[in-house]
Amino acid sequence: MYALCTDLDALSGTMSNDAELIDTLAGFALFADLDLAALERVAHMAEEEVFAAGARVIRQGLTGSGLHVILEGAAAVVIDGDERARFGPGDFFGEISVLLGIAPVADIVAVQPLRALVLAGPETEAFLLSNPRVMYRMLQAMARRLRAANRWSG
Amino acid sequence: MAQPAGSYPVVVVGSGPGGLQVAAELKALGVHHAVISADPAPGGMFRRWPHFQRLLSWTKPYVTDDLGDPLAERADWNSLLTELPDARGLQRGFLDGTSSFPSRAEMEANLVAFAERAAGDVRYDCAWQATRLVEDPDGTRFVLETQGGEYRARHVVMAVGVAEPWSPPTPGIELATSYADVGPAPQYKGQRVLIIGKQNSGFELASGMLPWARSLALVSPSPTSLSVVTKTLVGVRARYLQPFEDAVLGGGVTILDASLERIERTADGSLAVHLRRAGPGDPLVAEVDAVVAATGFQTPLRDLPSLGVAVTGQSRLPVQTSWWESATLPGIHFAGTITQGARGLRRHGVPSNSGAVHGARYNARLLARRLAGLVDGRVVDQPLVAHDAAVDLITRELTTSPELFHQRGYLARVLASDAAGGLRDEGTQPLTHVLDAGGSDAVAVTLEADGSGSIYPVLFTRIGDATAEHVLDADPRLRYDGDETRKAIASVLQRLSRGGTQRPKAGSAGGVS
Numbered sequence: 001m002y003a004l005c006t007d008l009d010a011l012s013g014t015m016s017n018d019a020e021l022i023d024t025l026a027g028f029a030l031f032a033d034l035d036l037a038a039l040e041r042v043a044h045m046a047e048e049e050v051f052a053a054g055a056r057v058i059r060q061g062l063t064g065s066g067l068h069v070i071l072e073g074a075a076a077v078v079i080d081g082d083e084r085a086r087f088g089p090g091d092f093f094g095e096i097s098v099l100l101g102i103a104p105v106a107d108i109v110a111v112q113p114l115r116a117l118v119l120a121g122p123e124t125e126a127f128l129l130s131n132p133r134v135m136y137r138m139l140q141a142m143a144r145r146l147r148a149a150n151r152w153s154g
Numbered sequence: 155m156a157q158p159a160g161s162y163p164v165v166v167v168g169s170g171p172g173g174l175q176v177a178a179e180l181k182a183l184g185v186h187h188a189v190i191s192a193d194p195a196p197g198g199m200f201r202r203w204p205h206f207q208r209l210l211s212w213t214k215p216y217v218t219d220d221l222g223d224p225l226a227e228r229a230d231w232n233s234l235l236t237e238l239p240d241a242r243g244l245q246r247g248f249l250d251g252t253s254s255f256p257s258r259a260e261m262e263a264n265l266v267a268f269a270e271r272a273a274g275d276v277r278y279d280c281a282w283q284a285t286r287l288v289e290d291p292d293g294t295r296f297v298l299e300t301q302g303g304e305y306r307a308r309h310v311v312m313a314v315g316v317a318e319p320w321s322p323p324t325p326g327i328e329l330a331t332s333y334a335d336v337g338p339a340p341q342y343k344g345q346r347v348l349i350i351g352k353q354n355s356g357f358e359l360a361s362g363m364l365p366w367a368r369s370l371a372l373v374s375p376s377p378t379s380l381s382v383v384t385k386t387l388v389g390v391r392a393r394y395l396q397p398f399e400d401a402v403l404g405g406g407v408t409i410l411d412a413s414l415e416r417i418e419r420t421a422d423g424s425l426a427v428h429l430r431r432a433g434p435g436d437p438l439v440a441e442v443d444a445v446v447a448a449t450g451f452q453t454p455l456r457d458l459p460s461l462g463v464a465v466t467g468q469s470r471l472p473v474q475t476s477w478w479e480s481a482t483l484p485g486i487h488f489a490g491t492i493t494q495g496a497r498g499l500r501r502h503g504v505p506s507n508s509g510a511v512h513g514a515r516y517n518a519r520l521l522a523r524r525l526a527g528l529v530d531g532r533v534v535d536q537p538l539v540a541h542d543a544a545v546d547l548i549t550r551e552l553t554t555s556p557e558l559f560h561q562r563g564y565l566a567r568v569l570a571s572d573a574a575g576g577l578r579d580e581g582t583q584p585l586t587h588v589l590d591a592g593g594s595d596a597v598a599v600t601l602e603a604d605g606s607g608s609i610y611p612v613l614f615t616r617i618g619d620a621t622a623e624h625v626l627d628a629d630p631r632l633r634y635d636g637d638e639t640r641k642a643i644a645s646v647l648q649r650l651s652r653g654g655t656q657r658p659k660a661g662s663a664g665g666v667s
Binding site for chain 1: 375376413430432433435464466467473475481482497499500501502503504589590604605614619620621622623
């Protein structure tokens with residue numbers, strides 16, 4: 001949460017009470033086990049960001065990004081210019097780079113205007129440890145991706 | 155004479171630091187423009203706020219006597235930028251010596267003086283009221299309907315601040331006073347005050363009310379972060395820490411992590427604030443005499459969203475390109491604190507300083523230079539630099555440049571390979587623009603902070619389609635001109651001159667991000 005504006009808190013946060021955002025989050029598998037108070041904390045802790053169509057959300061080769069959860073829109077996984085996969089609302093990305101502290105091996109590009117909830121890399125560990133049900137759901141999603149990848153390569 | 159209604163290449167809206175900085179640079183570049191403002195005088199937000207105490211941004215006059223020394227600019231977060239000798243470093247002249255943080259009035263005086271000496275004419279009391287788009291054979295033209303008639307331009311710079319207080323739609327919120335309407339501190343003498351919001355504005359109010367209130371409570375759902383803990387400008391600043399000490403030493407301040415459910419008037423005329431504590435979710439009722447909502451600010455963009463300017467988040471900041479232009483309505487540009495909506499890479503979760511004068515002033519200057527190109531086809535000189543000289547240039551930038559220092563992680567000094575064999579000095583540009591632009595191989599030189607407490611150089615290379623980062627070791631003195639640094643820089647430049655070989659290898663299947 002950024003708060004300065006020389007003397008005022010220009011950006012975000014505070015009592016967002018953003019019922020719409022919380023409703024959206026409640027509909028995602030990743031957050032399906034959280035009660036209202038926990039969802040409110042998620043909405044409050046992460047930053048909502050919007051990317052124009054064509055904007056690069058995560059960049060191949062550059063560390064320091066965050067865990068992104070798509071609220072609205074779609075993003076493509078692009079490796080060396082080739083689209084490899086596509087993500088939509090409820091999907092997350094950026095986790096491998098954050099968990100391993102390595103540079104992403106793909107660009108993630110907004111293919112239409114993208115609204116995402118972004119948790120900065122350094123905050124992700126504490127977030128997952130304090131929300132084990134989210135961590136479990138994330139493991140499930142990653143297991144599904146791994147299974148799909150094994151099928152392709154098999 | 156302020157420019158009357160009519161057609162201009164560029165119209166700037168606002169006379170706070172953002173508007174004045176753009177105006178001064180446009181004037182210096184000789185770009186024909188008009189500046190209009192709803193206010194009767196310069197200063198923007200600083201004509202009204204902060205209510206109590208002083209600013210959060212310092213000006214240290216005794217770092218150097220030489221105003222032309224870039225280090226003077228590093229040490230002065232409040233003065234606007236100009237080459238005019240009598241308008242540089244103005245805040246230094248408006249400090250009474252009791253603090254390096256100017257009072258609101260001292261900041262206002264600094265901005266008034268800058269407006270007189272450097273910013274040119276501004277038409278005051280000329281509020282922008284509505285906007286129309288007119289399509290003509292040359293493209294889109296904006297018509298700004300104002301109190302003083304219609305201003306037309308292809309390029310409009312909105313420098314209207316992120317300063318419209320926002321309150322959550324909680325039942326009973328009308329019983330709370332908005333940040334904007336808070337009166338003088340003595341008004342809260344002997345009162346029990348509950349402040350909704352635990353960011354700087356909430357703590358500013360709490361600090362101001364400490365000598366007067368009977369008790370103070372600060373409430374919001376998440377724990378407060380402190381700048382001295384995050385080691386960035388994120389979080390409550392050191393100047394507002396006193397309420398924390400009062401809270402932990404039993405001084406009559408309560409700091410609560412709780413959600414606000416409703417506010418009600420009680421039979422005896424006081425206010426009952428119904429809260430739900432974070433974590434356990436226990437309900438809690440606070441009975442107080444006054445509730446103040448310090449719950450954030452919005453961007454007053456009027457009808458622009460309905461005309462196609464996409465906005466985001468509770469602050470309704472416009473979605474912007476790297477150059478602070480609306481990502482969805484080209485021709486609408488932004489200056490001042492609104493430019494924090496251009497997120498940049500935000501590596502390690504650390505944002506740019508565009509939300510503060512000491513960051514936004516550099517954005518505004520670059521925006522004016524870009525407008526000079528768009529409007530008059532002005533081309534900025536890009537001198538050729540030999541490799542050895544490039545190392546000197548980079549070490550000097552890293553050690554003294556004010557814009558790389560204040561806009562850490564957002565602005566970069568760019569050198570690109572030239573067909574002639576050397577490097578082309580492309581000046582200062584937004585880092586994300588450099589990474590996305592394509593073209594010949596380039597290096598983007600930045601300073602960065604990751605919340606570890608140090609400020610260190612990162613050189614980004616763009617070689618072919620591939621980008622890569624080269625993080626140099628931090629120096630606690632911020633001296634980046636030693637032999638080791640020079641060697642590291644030279645080795646990065648070597649990659650550039652060879653070009654095209656640094657593309658990272660794609661990962662295996664499933665390795666997505």
